[in-house]
Amino acid sequence: MDVNEISEGIFEVRKGGKKILATKNANPGSNVYGENLLEEEGEEYRAWDARRSKLAAMVIKKMKVPIKSNSRVLYLGAASGTTVSHVSDMLPNGIVYAVEFSPRTMRELIQLCDTRSNIVPILADASRPKLYAHIVEQVDVIFQDVAQPNQAQIAAVNAGQFLKEDGYLLLSIKARSIDTVANPSKVFKEEVNKLEKDFDTQFKVIKKYDLAPFHEDHLGLIAKKKLKEN
């Protein structure tokens, strides 16, 4: 087995002729959602499946993930924590605020928090960031995967409230959540336009990644806040 760190906290493990994306297990000896554990030189890694995670698909598509070991990350659409657990692995000195509005899913996420102290679970609607403004600090990165028609607006209101001036937005846009019949590339163009122009907080989109074949009709993008002109 050969292990190569391709981005801070993200590894490519070569095993039996296969390349496996992985993060270093912050809770050695246990997996989170049935993923494989891989051992090399006393370290344990958790295989990270791009078909189960938009963020992993973005990494495989060669997106530069701006998460560092001490980053503050706001994660919108945490679900039961599949991807949040890998973000938690990347943050030995950082923290991830994980927002999810489904109480049932949140119960599973809370179980994950029993074994990982760098995840702050927040049961809330991500379109109403004022409701969790007393919990979340200014963050280096917002990752959003909410599959909602108003995805762009959710990103803008959260970035306005929490994203540092030099921070990054990583966004997964699901075309079918916005328009079930329109051509996805038209939907993506309109969403990028909204992010760049429509809201009080506007973005400069730096790169876009079609997440197929891992996630059909999904666009991954990375953006920065446009600085306000004086």
Ligand SMILES: C[S@@+](CC[C@H](N)C(=O)[O-])C[C@H]1O[C@@H](n2cnc3c(N)ncnc32)[C@H](O)[C@@H]1O
């Ligand atoms: C595609 S799933 C997220 C999967 C997760 N990111 C992962 O990779 O493990 C979308 C999640 O967003 C949540 N969600 C949708 N709209 C939301 C909102 N307005 N506020 C908070 N959570 C929301 C859903 O309940 C669902 O759990």
